[in-house]
Amino acid sequence: MSNLIAGxxxxxxIVIGLEVHAQVxxxxxxxxxxxxxxxxxxxxxxxxxxxAMPGMLPVINKECVKQAIRTGLALGAEINCxxxxxxxxxxxxxxxxxxxxxxxxxxxxxxGTITLDFKDGSTKEVGIERLHLEQDAGKSMxxxxxxxxxxxxxxxxxxxxxxxxxxxxxxxxxxxxxxxKLRTILRYIGSCDGNMEQGSMRADVNVSVxxxxxxxxxxxxxxxxxSIRFAQQAIEYEARRQIDIIEEGGTIDQETRLFxxxxxxxxxxxxxxxAHDYRYFPDPDLLPLEFEQTWVDELAGELPELPDAKKNRxxxxxxxxxxxxxxxxxxxxxxxxxxEVAAGRDAKMAANWVITNLFSALNAQGKGITxxxxxxxxxxxxxxxxxxxxxxxxxxxDVFEVMIETGDDPEKIVEEKGLKQITDTGAIEAMVxxxxxxxxxxxxxxxxxxxxxxxxxxVGQVMKASxxxxxxxxxxxxxxxxxG
Amino acid sequence: MSVDxxxxxxxxxxxxxxxxxxxxxxxxxxxxxxxxxxxxxxxxNTDDVEPMTSVVHARLSQRQDGVNDGDMRDSVLKxxxxxxxxxxxxxxxxx
Numbered sequence: 001m002s003n004l005i006a007g008x009x010x011x012x013x014i015v016i017g018l019e020v021h022a023q024v025x026x027x028x029x030x031x032x033x034x035x036x037x038x039x040x041x042x043x044x045x046x047x048x049x050x051x052a053m054p055g056m057l058p059v060i061n062k063e064c065v066k067q068a069i070r071t072g073l074a075l076g077a078e079i080n081c082x083x084x085x086x087x088x089x090x091x092x093x094x095x096x097x098x099x100x101x102x103x104x105x106x107x108x109x110x111x112g113t114i115t116l117d118f119k120d121g122s123t124k125e126v127g128i129e130r131l132h133l134e135q136d137a138g139k140s141m142x143x144x145x146x147x148x149x150x151x152x153x154x155x156x157x158x159x160x161x162x163x164x165x166x167x168x169x170x171x172x173x174x175x176x177x178x179x180x181k182l183r184t185i186l187r188y189i190g191s192c193d194g195n196m197e198q199g200s201m202r203a204d205v206n207v208s209v210x211x212x213x214x215x216x217x218x219x220x221x222x223x224x225x226x227s228i229r230f231a232q233q234a235i236e237y238e239a240r241r242q243i244d245i246i247e248e249g250g251t252i253d254q255e256t257r258l259f260x261x262x263x264x265x266x267x268x269x270x271x272x273x274x275a276h277d278y279r280y281f282p283d284p285d286l287l288p289l290e291f292e293q294t295w296v297d298e299l300a301g302e303l304p305e306l307p308d309a310k311k312n313r314x315x316x317x318x319x320x321x322x323x324x325x326x327x328x329x330x331x332x333x334x335x336x337x338x339x340e341v342a343a344g345r346d347a348k349m350a351a352n353w354v355i356t357n358l359f360s361a362l363n364a365q366g367k368g369i370t371x372x373x374x375x376x377x378x379x380x381x382x383x384x385x386x387x388x389x390x391x392x393x394x395x396x397x398d399v400f401e402v403m404i405e406t407g408d409d410p411e412k413i414v415e416e417k418g419l420k421q422i423t424d425t426g427a428i429e430a431m432v433x434x435x436x437x438x439x440x441x442x443x444x445x446x447x448x449x450x451x452x453x454x455x456x457x458x459v460g461q462v463m464k465a466s467x468x469x470x471x472x473x474x475x476x477x478x479x480x481x482x483x484g
Numbered sequence: 485m486s487v488d489x490x491x492x493x494x495x496x497x498x499x500x501x502x503x504x505x506x507x508x509x510x511x512x513x514x515x516x517x518x519x520x521x522x523x524x525x526x527x528x529n530t531d532d533v534e535p536m537t538s539v540v541h542a543r544l545s546q547r548q549d550g551v552n553d554g555d556m557r558d559s560v561l562k563x564x565x566x567x568x569x570x571x572x573x574x575x576x577x578x579x
Contacts, residue, residue, distance in 0.1 A: 027549050034554030042570040043560055046551035063549030091500055093574045142578040143573070150571035150577065154562070277498060287544040288537055475567045 003017060004212060005173040007243045013212045014239045015219075016175050017167035018124050018231075019204040020069075020182060020190040023136070023140050024064045029102065030159035031058030032137055038198050039095050042152035044312040050157040058286055063291065064159040067073035067191040068133050070299050071161055074189050074306055075128050079296050083132075085286045089280045094151050096137035102162075104280040107132035114165075114185070115308055116177040121172060121322040126178055127166035132183025136160050137408065155199075161192065166218065167206070172232035179228045181331070184307050196226050203231050205259075207238045209246070217242070218252040222259045222266055234259040289462050305359045310335055320345035327355055332367045340376035345383050357370050357397070361404045374400070382410040390414065395468050422470045425478070428462070431470065432478045433463045455479060485517045485523060 004011040027034055032049035049056040072079050073229075084106040087099040109131035116124045130484050138156040142149050163182065168173050183194040183201060203226075208219035220242070222234045237259075242252050257266040307329045314325040328338045328351060342350035358379065362372060382400060385391050391399060391414055402413045414420055422428055435458060438444055442458065445451045455476075462475045492512045496503040503511065512546075513545040567576070 031545070032554075033550065035551040041557075043557045043572070044570075045554045046560045048556075048560070049539075049553070059547050060544060061549050062546035089498070090544040093577050140577065142574050142576060144571075145568070145576075147576055148566075148568070148573045149576050150568065150573055180546070273493055279498065279538065282537075286540060289544050334487075436514060 003174070005239065007247050009247050010214060012209045012239070012243050014170055014172075014235065015167050015208045015210060015216055016169040016171075016235060017206040017219075018165045018169070018175060018178060019206070020163045020165075020179070021136075021202045021204075022163060022182075022186055022194070023200040024067045024133075024159035024161055025190060025192055026061060026067065028063075028161055029157040030061055030064050030069055030133065032157050034157065034432070036158050036201075040154055042150075043154065045154040046156065050096075050153055052098070058101065058283075060286070060289065061159065064133060065108070065291070066299065067159075068131060068161055068443050069291075069296055070189050070303060071163075071186065072109030072112065072131055073296070073300050073303055074185050074191075075112035075114060075131070075163075077111070077128055077131065078110040079109060080106065080108055080297065082106070082294055083108040083292055085133075085283045085289065086280045087283045088134075088280055088476060090278060092137070092140075093149060094153070094156070096138070096153065097247060098142050098158065100135050100137065101283055101286070102134035102280075103132035108286075116181055117311075117322075118173075118177060119323065124174065124177075126174075127189055129164040129166050131163045132419070134160050134162055167208075169240055172235040175205065175235055176228050176232050179231060181307075184330055184332075188304060188307055196228070196397040199226060202226050204233055204237075205231050207228045207235055207242070208252070209239055209242045217246075218254050218256065220252065220266070221256050223256055223319045225259055227261075230259060230261050234266055235263070237264060241266065248375045262415045307335075314347075318342065318351075320351050321346060323353060324351050327438060328344045329370065334444060337369055337372070337376045341380045341383070343378060343380070349383060349386075350380075351398075353383065357400055361400075365404075372407075374403045378403060378407075378409055385410055389421055389423055389471060391419055392468065392472060394472075395421065397420050398468075421467065421468055423474065426473060428466070428470050428474050429478055430457075431462050432475065436466065436479075436482060443483065455483070458483070485519050487519070514530060 004013055006012075023036075025032070026036060026454045028034060029050060030045040030046075034046045034050055037045065043206040047056075049058060056459055083103055086104040088102045088104070089099040091098055107130045111130070112128035114126050114128060116126060118124070136155045136158040138151050138153040142151050144150045154383065157258070162235045165178065169178060183196075186192040186201070187194045192200060196202070202224050203433070205222045205225055206219045207222070208217040211216045220238060221239065225231045225234060238257070245252060256269055259266050260270045298376050310324045311322075311329045314328060315322060327334075334354075338350065338354050341354060358372065358374065361374075367373075382396055385399075386393055386396050399410050399419060400411050400444055402417075403410060406413075407445065439458075439461070442454050446454045446458075458479050459472065459475050462470055462479070463472065487510045492515060493503065494509055502519050557570060561570070561572065564572050566572070
C-alpha cells in the first residue's frame, strides 16, 4: 500500500501527528466539585475555583487520576508514579485563571502504542508520545450578540486527557483509523465517552509534507476538529496546499490554521501575538502527583478485555475472519450484543446475522445497536429456530423483517403466521409426487441427463408449492430418489 | 542571568501589564538586582539533591469524585462588568 501522492514535480509523503483531547468521564471537575454534565444552563456548573476567584485552591479529583492511569495502561504505555502540574499561561476571555493547569515536562503517562486496523486485514503500529491531564477552558459564543462575546464557564476546569501521537501516520485514512481506534479503546474502558458531537473528544491535527525519505517538513496545525471526517478532509486539503506552495518555490510557515468544514478548506488564523510563549512553570498551588505502583497494578488487573485482545479471541476461538471480528469489536455495545447472540451457538452464523442482517436493518432505520428493536436474546432465539429445523434460513429472513418491525419474539411470529417448516416427509413427498406428475417434460430432461441442473427447478417448484415451508434438504433428497 | 529592556517590555506585554516607556529602565534595574541576588544560589552545589516541593513532607491530597459545588450562577456573575442571559458578556473577541 503506497501512501505517496503525486505532485507536479514528483511524489510526496504526508506526515501526520494527532493531539486528541478526550474528556475524562467523571461526575465532578478535575480540581473542583462542580458538575461536568453536558447541556446545563450557562454558568450553573461553576464553582468559585472554576471562576478563578482570588484565594481559591485546586484539589485534584482522584477519579480523573485513575482514569488517566487506566487509559495509559490500555495504550500499553509507561505510567509515571510521579508527575507534575504546570501552568500554561495565556489570556483569553474563556480562561478566567489566565493560565491552564496542565502537565508539561513530567506527564502522568509516557510512551505507548496503538494498533490500527485496515479493511484489507492489515495493521499498523502508531506510537503514543505521552498522555497528560489538564483543565478544559470555558466556551465562547461569538454569534449571539452583534458586539459581544458570551462566555459560559461550565466546561472551565473539566478534566481532559491530552493524548499525543508520534508523527507516525502517512495518510488521511491512517489518521481516521487512529481516531476510530483510540475512541474504541476509550469507550471500552469507559474513561471517555468519545462523543465528538458534544465535544468530549476533539483533535488537533498536525500536517507536513516531504519527499519520501527526507527530513520532516514544516508543519501546520488545525485545532479543535470535532469529527473524523473533517479531520480527514483537513489533512487532504492541507497536504495539497503545502505541496502546491513548495512546488511553486515557496516555503511553509509554521502556523495554526482553521479548518472551515462548510467549505472544506483550511485558512490562516491571524496568529495570536506571541501565542507560543506560554511560560510554563510548576503550579505552586499543587504538589507533585504521586501514587504507588501497587495502585497501578491493581488498576491493570481490573481492566476489561481490550478490543485487540477481543478481536484475536474472536478470530482464534470462534474462527471469525479478521474483518468480521474487527467490526464486531469496534464498539463495546456491539461486542456485548454479538457475544450474547453467539453464546452456545454457531459463531459464524451469529456473526453473519449481526453484521449482514441486523446492521443493514439498523442502518436503514438510522439506529445504533443500543436502539435495536431486536434484542440479542431474540436474535439468538431466531438462530435456534433455524438450527433445530423449525424454520428454513429463507423463512428466517422473513421472520427477522417482522421482528425488526414489531420487536416480537420469533416463536410468536412463526406460530401466528404458520411459518413452521414442513419436516413431515409424507407431506413433502405428496408435493414432490404432484410436481413430478405435472411436469413430464422436465422429468424427461433430467432422466436423459441432458440437463442435470433441472433438479434445482424442481426444488424451486416444491418450495413454491409449500410457500417456502418445506425443508429444502428433504425436498432435494426426495427428488433425487424419485427422479432416479 | 540578567534581562534587558526589550525582554522586560515583552514580559510586561505577555502579562498584560501596561508599562510606560520611562518605567522600563528602572524596572529593568530592579529586576536585575533581584536576579543577581537569587543568582547567589548557584554557588551552592545541588548535584544529587532532589528539588524541594514543600517545606513539610506532604503528598498531593486527592478528593473523591462527587458533585458538591457549583450551582451558584448569581455569585459567579456578581463581579462581572457585564452579564447577559446568564453568560459573561465581553467585548467581541473573534478574529
